[in-house]
Amino acid sequence: MLSALTLPVDLAMRSGHITLRRADESDLPALMRLLSDDPISASRGDLASDADAAAYRAALLNVTADPANELLIAVDAAQHPLATMQLTRIPGMARRGATRLTVEAVRVSSDQRSAGIGTAMMRWVTDVAAPALDVSLVQLTSDEARTDAHRFYDRLGFVGSHRGFKYPVG
Numbered sequence: 001m002l003s004a005l006t007l008p009v010d011l012a013m014r015s016g017h018i019t020l021r022r023a024d025e026s027d028l029p030a031l032m033r034l035l036s037d038d039p040i041s042a043s044r045g046d047l048a049s050d051a052d053a054a055a056y057r058a059a060l061l062n063v064t065a066d067p068a069n070e071l072l073i074a075v076d077a078a079q080h081p082l083a084t085m086q087l088t089r090i091p092g093m094a095r096r097g098a099t100r101l102t103v104e105a106v107r108v109s110s111d112q113r114s115a116g117i118g119t120a121m122m123r124w125v126t127d128v129a130a131p132a133l134d135v136s137l138v139q140l141t142s143d144e145a146r147t148d149a150h151r152f153y154d155r156l157g158f159v160g161s162h163r164g165f166k167y168p169v170g
Helices: 025-036 039-043 050-065 117-132 147-155
Strands: 009-012 017-022 069-075 081-091 099-108 137-140
Touching: 009 117, 017 117, 025 039, 025 050, 025 069, 025 081, 025 099, 050 069, 069 117, 081 117, 099 117, 117 137, 117 147
Parallel strands: 099 137
Antiparallel strands: 009 017, 017 069, 069 081, 081 099
16 A cells, blocks of 8 residues: 555545545445446456456455555445546656656546546545655556547646557467
């Protein structure tokens, strides 16, 4: 875990607030649903199938056991899961030894999109988490098909500066 982060934290939105907290094994069904509630993720196999629960559980335990990672979940006042994201702190040599914070797997429930949840989460990342973790750069990748997400990140001040590449193994 990224122990410098004070969690849980309440985040204000346009109407109301959400609580952002560390995810744990009890959140597994909700995390699987959030990942599958997206056509691009679903096309890659994130289907929230019970048959995949063991693989997701192993991944969740690997992520949460790694001190360079945080798996976060946003919930409403009734503790209903609304969104998730993973943060990874990466020390590096480039940029004069800059340490980066990578934001991965940002998902907001489809029935909650455009409610300000993503904005609240990403503002917390840039304004609170990044300084607390002593990083000089917040970075993320986004599938080229996610044009709405690209406009969202542009609006938040992220700059589309690089082109990402992936190589499937196996």
